Amino acid sequence: MASFLVSRDDWSLHRKGYIDQQRHQEKVRDAIRDNLADIVSEESIIMSDGNKIIKVPIRSLQEYRFRFDPGQGEHAGQGQGDTQPGQVLGTEPGPGPGKGGAGAGSEPGFDYYEAEITLDELADMIFEDLRLPHLKDKRAEDLENISYYFNDIRRAGLMGNLDRKRTLLANLRRNAMHGQAGIGGISREDMRFKTWIESRQAHTNAVILAMMDTSGSMGNFEKYIARSFFFWMVRFLRSKYERVKVVFIAHHTQAKEVTEEEFFTRGESGGTRCSSAYQLALKIIEERYPPHDYNIYPFHFSDGDNLPSDNDLCVSLVQKLLEVTNMVGYGEISGPFYRGSSLMQSFRRVKDPRFVTVTIKDKTDVYPALQKFFSEKELA
Amino acid sequence: MDELLELERAAEEIGTLAAGFGLESGGIQFELCPADIIYTFGAYGMPTRFAHWSFGKQFYRLKTQYDYNLSRIYELVINSDPCQAFLLEGNSLVQNKLVMAHVLAHSDFFRHNWHFRFTDRKNILEVMALHAARMREYEAAHGRREVEIFLDACLALQEHINPYPWLARTKEEESKSEPPPTGYDDLWVLDRRETKGPAPAASRKNPPRPEKDLLGFVMENGYQLEDWQRDIIAMIREEMRYFWPQIETKIMNEGWATFWHTRILRELDLPEAEAVEYAKLQGQLLQPSFMVLNPYLVGVRIFEDIEKRWDEAPEAGHGREKLFEVREIESDMSFLRNYLTKDLVSELDLYLYKRVGSSWVVTEKKWEKVRDTLVQSLNNGGFPYIEVLDGDYGHRGELYLKHLFEGRPLDVLYVERTLPYVYLLWGRPVHLETVADGKTTLFSYDGKKNSRQVIGEG
Numbered sequence: 001m002a003s004f005l006v007s008r009d010d011w012s013l014h015r016k017g018y019i020d021q022q023r024h025q026e027k028v029r030d031a032i033r034d035n036l037a038d039i040v041s042e043e044s045i046i047m048s049d050g051n052k053i054i055k056v057p058i059r060s061l062q063e064y065r066f067r068f069d070p071g072q073g074e075h076a077g078q079g080q081g082d083t084q085p086g087q088v089l090g091t092e093p094g095p096g097p098g099k100g101g102a103g104a105g106s107e108p109g110f111d112y113y114e115a116e117i118t119l120d121e122l123a124d125m126i127f128e129d130l131r132l133p134h135l136k137d138k139r140a141e142d143l144e145n146i147s148y149y150f151n152d153i154r155r156a157g158l159m160g161n162l163d164r165k166r167t168l169l170a171n172l173r174r175n176a177m178h179g180q181a182g183i184g185g186i187s188r189e190d191m192r193f194k195t196w197i198e199s200r201q202a203h204t205n206a207v208i209l210a211m212m213d214t215s216g217s218m219g220n221f222e223k224y225i226a227r228s229f230f231f232w233m234v235r236f237l238r239s240k241y242e243r244v245k246v247v248f249i250a251h252h253t254q255a256k257e258v259t260e261e262e263f264f265t266r267g268e269s270g271g272t273r274c275s276s277a278y279q280l281a282l283k284i285i286e287e288r289y290p291p292h293d294y295n296i297y298p299f300h301f302s303d304g305d306n307l308p309s310d311n312d313l314c315v316s317l318v319q320k321l322l323e324v325t326n327m328v329g330y331g332e333i334s335g336p337f338y339r340g341s342s343l344m345q346s347f348r349r350v351k352d353p354r355f356v357t358v359t360i361k362d363k364t365d366v367y368p369a370l371q372k373f374f375s376e377k378e379l380a
Numbered sequence: 381m382d383e384l385l386e387l388e389r390a391a392e393e394i395g396t397l398a399a400g401f402g403l404e405s406g407g408i409q410f411e412l413c414p415a416d417i418i419y420t421f422g423a424y425g426m427p428t429r430f431a432h433w434s435f436g437k438q439f440y441r442l443k444t445q446y447d448y449n450l451s452r453i454y455e456l457v458i459n460s461d462p463c464q465a466f467l468l469e470g471n472s473l474v475q476n477k478l479v480m481a482h483v484l485a486h487s488d489f490f491r492h493n494w495h496f497r498f499t500d501r502k503n504i505l506e507v508m509a510l511h512a513a514r515m516r517e518y519e520a521a522h523g524r525r526e527v528e529i530f531l532d533a534c535l536a537l538q539e540h541i542n543p544y545p546w547l548a549r550t551k552e553e554e555s556k557s558e559p560p561p562t563g564y565d566d567l568w569v570l571d572r573r574e575t576k577g578p579a580p581a582a583s584r585k586n587p588p589r590p591e592k593d594l595l596g597f598v599m600e601n602g603y604q605l606e607d608w609q610r611d612i613i614a615m616i617r618e619e620m621r622y623f624w625p626q627i628e629t630k631i632m633n634e635g636w637a638t639f640w641h642t643r644i645l646r647e648l649d650l651p652e653a654e655a656v657e658y659a660k661l662q663g664q665l666l667q668p669s670f671m672v673l674n675p676y677l678v679g680v681r682i683f684e685d686i687e688k689r690w691d692e693a694p695e696a697g698h699g700r701e702k703l704f705e706v707r708e709i710e711s712d713m714s715f716l717r718n719y720l721t722k723d724l725v726s727e728l729d730l731y732l733y734k735r736v737g738s739s740w741v742v743t744e745k746k747w748e749k750v751r752d753t754l755v756q757s758l759n760n761g762g763f764p765y766i767e768v769l770d771g772d773y774g775h776r777g778e779l780y781l782k783h784l785f786e787g788r789p790l791d792v793l794y795v796e797r798t799l800p801y802v803y804l805l806w807g808r809p810v811h812l813e814t815v816a817d818g819k820t821t822l823f824s825y826d827g828k829k830n831s832r833q834v835i836g837e838g
Contacts, residue, residue, distance in 0.1 A: 074753050075733055
């Protein structure tokens with residue numbers, strides 16, 4: 001006779017699935033780390049609004065094996081009745097607008113493994129290798145200031161710091177102990193006072209002067225690159241400084257301060273004079289951000305298509321900027337066909353190690369650019 | 381009433397009914413457990429299996445689907461002796477009754493289907509537990525990372541074994557000189573002349589004949605493999621042999637179980653509310669899905685059709701008898717080939733579809749074409765058939781594999797990512813011959829990079 005047993009065990013210690021899931025997560029992390037160059041400029045991240053879980057495509061976590069090409073050949077399916085040849089069962093979403101780049105077309109869309117990660121975790125990974133170079137130590141003292149925190153309650157203190165709510169509560173309790181409900185007869189022993197502690201803290205401020213060429217030659221791609229760079233730059237500096245401000249300066253032949261939105265969306269036509277942006281930057285520094293209070297990071301993006309007569313002026317202005325800032329960056333976005341521009345050539349003359357130039361040809365160059373800009377370097 | 385007692389009583393009742401139908405389940409151990417445990421076993425395939433991140437990935441996927449209420453595992457049964465089955469905590473009584481009846485029929489199937497003949501059902505749980513323990517030892521001795529990398533490679537090739545002992549050629553058989561003489565030997569000579577031309581067969585060729593058991597071949601002949609690594613290959617191979625019959629009888633097994641749970645539940649005197657719930661469950665279970673076949677639905681319809689046809693046949697009334705015969709000797713391939721009729725194809729509205737541009741379009745409704753394509757797709761468990769042709773290719777100790785092309789091309793990206801795994805096991809450059817873009821192509825990996833070379837037309 002067959003027997004049927006029904007039992008119930010305590011499974012609470014059976015963690016196997018979770019342990020291997022953890023290991024899988026670790027592998028996902030590793031894969032993300034290996035693919036940072038691709039992920040840094042991922043559209044879904046740059047355009048995301050802050051603290052949420054984002055999905056990043058990873059290509060290296062598939063369990064590869066010899067398999068038939070799912071995109072080729074015929075498969076069997078089942079309809080609800082009376083299906084006719086030619087009927088469309090479904091359509092694969094086409095490649096997303098930001099997915100471009102090499103090889104995306106030749107791979108079927110379902111080859112991605114999408115990992116979920118919070119923006120903060122991702123930022124930690126990206127910033128792991130980044131350092132804040134050229135920090136001037138003397139500033140720490142200059143910027144140290146004293147602040148007060150009320151964080152303690154005592155029975156004695158200044159009458160001005162009386163904590164009314166706690167005092168009333170203490171009174172209520174005392175009355176209750178004597179069997180009376182309600183407030184009344186507040187005496188000295190009910191009184192509670194707030195007390196403060198002093199804290200000395202260095203206030204660190206940083207300003208990013210984001211400058212961008214908005215002349216006709218800067219297309220959407222160039223703006224997108226600049227955007228992803230500034231996105232991470234702001235996030236990185238926020239992790240190092242208490243306050244990070246960003247000033248957006250757009251320029252063509254003239255420079256002006258604009259809002260973030262205008263900065264990334266507005267396009268102008270006409271020629272380019274980069275010196276105008278540098279002049280405005282110097283003016284803003286002088287008026288609003290005294291160098292001994294602020295760590296200043298000007299960074300300029302352009303396609304390098306500058307008026308040749310303007311180049312010498314740019315070089316001398318960059319040198320002036322270097323005197324008042326922590327470091328100066330120049331990123332040239334050259335698109336897929338690199339021409340080598342005259343502005344970049346002129347900048348070769350600037351020998352200061354705090355002047356960093358990067359050339360960006362496609363999305364994957366954003367991460368190396370960040371690394372180049374924020375890498376540990378000795379101050380010359 | 382105590383839940384366990386209630387369930388046990390239900391099990392007895394269902395068991396009695398099942399026995400009355402002629403099912404031999406041989407007893408079942410039911411275990412009531414929470415969702416994450418069921419999903420763990422679902423991901424690993426076995427409660428005692430070794431640890432690997434890919435199971436964790438699968439577990440996470442299943443569990444997430446459950447958490448978001450997208451899908452649910454109702455039944456999970458382990459082919460051991462006695463069978464172990466898991467009931468989800470929080471399932472209603474009628475849900476669990478359905479699962480019990482279903483599982484009972486699975487157990488009958490495991491015990492009687494011919495393809496499970498060589499499964500060591502008595503010991504499989506312990507065997508897998510021992511494997512897991514040995515792997516943990518290797519992890520301790522050689523490092524987790526090291527073992528994991530090696531396991532990644534083994535699992536990538538795990539389907540390429542000889543699933544049944546009767547398919548494997550033993551050493552003795554190979555060394556056997558000539559078969560005993562018979563009166564018909566002149567027939568063999570006819571054959572021999574044909575093969576004489578191109579290659580008079582290098583005497584010590586390894587393997588002497590194309591070898592399907594890629595894992596086994598690599599285990600025995602791989603360069604640079606250490607003992608523990610050969611042991612891991614052996615374990616993966618053994619576990620795959622256990623799972624293989626289940627892969628090859630998925631439609632039948634689910635069809636069989638559905639066929640019987642339906643009949644058993646009909647006999648139970650369900651209260652109204654339970655009957656409605658049961659009907660809803662049954663409806664969900666038997667929903668057609670338009671991109672893959674629902675094995676429960678296709679399987680049960682075929683069994684029902686068989687019973688009907690053999691009941692009506694000239695010597696009427698043999699329906700049940702035929703059913704039990706089919707469950708004993710067929711696998712999915714032969715099951716569909718023999719019993720998926722024209723009427724069934726149209727009744728079930730089966731079709732073929734393929735990718736055209738970015739859409740999936742129905743291309744074929746002719747029943748024979750549908751049946752044949754379906755049957756072919758089940759060949760070798762649905763995996764590409766790959767053989768080892770040469771273990772000393774070019775006299776450089778390189779491994780030459782050949783994919784037996786049957787009209788379905790391989791995923792080239794996957795080939796190029798899998799070859800490095802073969803290389804890792806073999807220790808020298810590896811090659812795979814297949815047909816890509818209509819041309820015979822040789823994919824190679826030499827330890828540093830992939831290359832491919834067209835070596836012939838189609």
